[in-house]
Structure formats: C-alpha cells, structure tokens
Amino acid sequence: MKRNIFRLAAFLVMAIFAVCCLYPIIWLMINSFKTNKELFYNTWGLPETMQLDNYARAISKGNIGSSYISSVLITSASVFLTVFFGAMVSYGITRLRFPGVDMVRGLFSMGMSIPAYAVIIPMFAMFNQMKLLDSFTSVIIAHVVFAFPITIYILTGFFMTIPSELEEAFIMDGCTILKGYYKIILPIAKPSIATVSVINFITVWNDLLFPQIFLTTMSKMPLPVILTQFADLDSVDYSGMLAAVVMTVIPTIAVYIVLHDKIIEGMTAGAVKG
Numbered sequence: 001m002k003r004n005i006f007r008l009a010a011f012l013v014m015a016i017f018a019v020c021c022l023y024p025i026i027w028l029m030i031n032s033f034k035t036n037k038e039l040f041y042n043t044w045g046l047p048e049t050m051q052l053d054n055y056a057r058a059i060s061k062g063n064i065g066s067s068y069i070s071s072v073l074i075t076s077a078s079v080f081l082t083v084f085f086g087a088m089v090s091y092g093i094t095r096l097r098f099p100g101v102d103m104v105r106g107l108f109s110m111g112m113s114i115p116a117y118a119v120i121i122p123m124f125a126m127f128n129q130m131k132l133l134d135s136f137t138s139v140i141i142a143h144v145v146f147a148f149p150i151t152i153y154i155l156t157g158f159f160m161t162i163p164s165e166l167e168e169a170f171i172m173d174g175c176t177i178l179k180g181y182y183k184i185i186l187p188i189a190k191p192s193i194a195t196v197s198v199i200n201f202i203t204v205w206n207d208l209l210f211p212q213i214f215l216t217t218m219s220k221m222p223l224p225v226i227l228t229q230f231a232d233l234d235s236v237d238y239s240g241m242l243a244a245v246v247m248t249v250i251p252t253i254a255v256y257i258v259l260h261d262k263i264i265e266g267m268t269a270g271a272v273k274g
C-alpha cells in the first residue's frame with residue numbers, strides 16, 4: 001500500500017514537472033498563430049484564427065533561409081571540430097601518461113569557469129589582427145575554444161571507465177594505437193560522444209554573443225541574431241518574432257528527441273568511475 005502511494009506521488013510530481021517543461025513550448029507554438037493585438041487580450045487562449053502570415057513575415061523580414069544556412073554551417077563545423085579534437089585530447093590525457101598530464105587536465109577544467117564576456121575584447125583584437133572578423137572562421141574558433149573544457153571533462157570521465165586491458169589486447173593483436181582508437185575506442189564511446197555533441201549543438205545553435213560581435217554582414221548572421229531584428233525603436237513584432245522562435249527551436253528539439261537516450265547513457269557512463 002505504501003509503495004503504491006509512493007509511486008503515485010512520484011508519478012504526480014513527474015507529471016507536474018513534465019507539464020512545466022512542455023507548457024512554454026506549447027504556449028509558444030499556440031501564440032505564434034495569433035495577431036499582435038490578440039496576443040495581448042487573449043494571451044492564454046487558443047487563437048481565434050490561424051495567422052499563417054506570421055510565418056511568412058518571419059521568413060521574409062528575418063531572412064530565415066540564409067540565417068538557417070549560417071546557423072547550420074557554424075554549428076556543424078563547431079560541433080565536429082570540438083568532438084573530433086576533444087575526443088583525441090581526452091583519450092590522450094586518460095591513457096598517455098606524460099609529465100604534466102594532471103596539470104593539463106586541471107587547465108582544461110579551469111576553462112569551464114572562464115566566462116566568454118571576460119575574453120571577448122582580447123579575442124576581438126586577435127581576430128582583427130588576423131583579418132578574421134566578419135567570417136564564420138572567427139565564430140567557429142570561439143565556439144570550439146569554449147566548448148573544449150566541458151567536452152574534455154565528459155569524455156575524460158568516460159574513457160577512464162574503459163579497462164586498459166582492451167588497449168593491451170588490440171596492441172598484442174598487431175593493431176596500432178591510432179587504428180585501435182578509431183576502430184575500437186570511438187565506437188565504444190558513442191554514448192558520450194553523442195552527449196557532448198548535443199550539448200555543444202544546443203549551446204552553439206542558441207548563441208547570440210559571438211556572431212553579434214564577430215560578424216557584421218547581415219546575410220551571414222545566424223538565427224539568434226536575426227530574432228533581434230523584429231524589435232524596432234518604436235515597435236516590436238511579437239507575433240512574427242514568436243513564429244521565428246518556433247522555427248529556431250525546432251532543430252534543437254528534434255536533435256534532443258532523436259538522441260535523448262544516448263545523452264542519458266553517456267552522462268551516466270561519464271559520471272561513474274570504478
């Protein structure tokens with residue numbers, strides 16, 4: 001009896017938590033079909049008529065097409081480079097016992113405590129000297145640098161759970177360390193790689209700071225920057241902005257739905273060390 005009551009209470013708590021998480025998304029989608037006037041006097045109800053013009057206005061005014069391309073290019077390159085090199089560094093820190101390895105691990109861990117706003121001016125000056133301003137390269141480099149610490153932190157924790165006997169076995173079978181890394185270690189590390197990929201994808205996709213500082217051409221701006229264009233000096237197109245926000249969050253939700261099981265598996269594996 002007590003166990004059933006406990007399960008019912010736990011179910012109710014999780015149901016309430018699920019509603020709290022899902023309702024903002026549902027509210028966003030519902031209100032994206034309202035007019036600006038209806039948005040204020042009928043904030044919590046269903047739309048009287050479905051205003052598809054909001055999405056057409058979001059695409060035309062916000063130039064969503066080119067912004068999507070920019071976001072995809074920046075996010076794909078940033079995530080790929082971060083995971084590709086981050087996995088190598090994490091494996092090297094875990095398995096290659098060289099002098100100063102603990103200090104290197106500590107430096108990467110310290111990187112998680114450095115806010116981007118603290119180094120944005122030096123980075124701007126550096127990219128200006130390198131003639132990289134107003135290019136995707138500067139934004140990608142900035143994202144990779146700040147995504148490295150959390151990536152290495154998670155992947156290092158996972159690689160520590162892999163028994164060293166595995167490497168000894170494939171080396172004795174004549175496999176090189178590099179080949180064993182690509183053929184054996186990386187497939188085993190898929191859950192943690194999926195975890196850091198999704199974390200970095202969400203971070204880069206939603207970032208506003210780096211593109212707004214390092215890019216100046218509007219056609220190169222990603223989606224988060226374009227959302228600010230719906231607010232003028234004397235008015236704000238709320239319904240058009242909500243429609244644009246819906247189109248912006250869809251890829252993030254889709255990626256999380258597809259890989260959510262891998263995220264949980266990767267975080268659990270990376271957090272446990274025997």
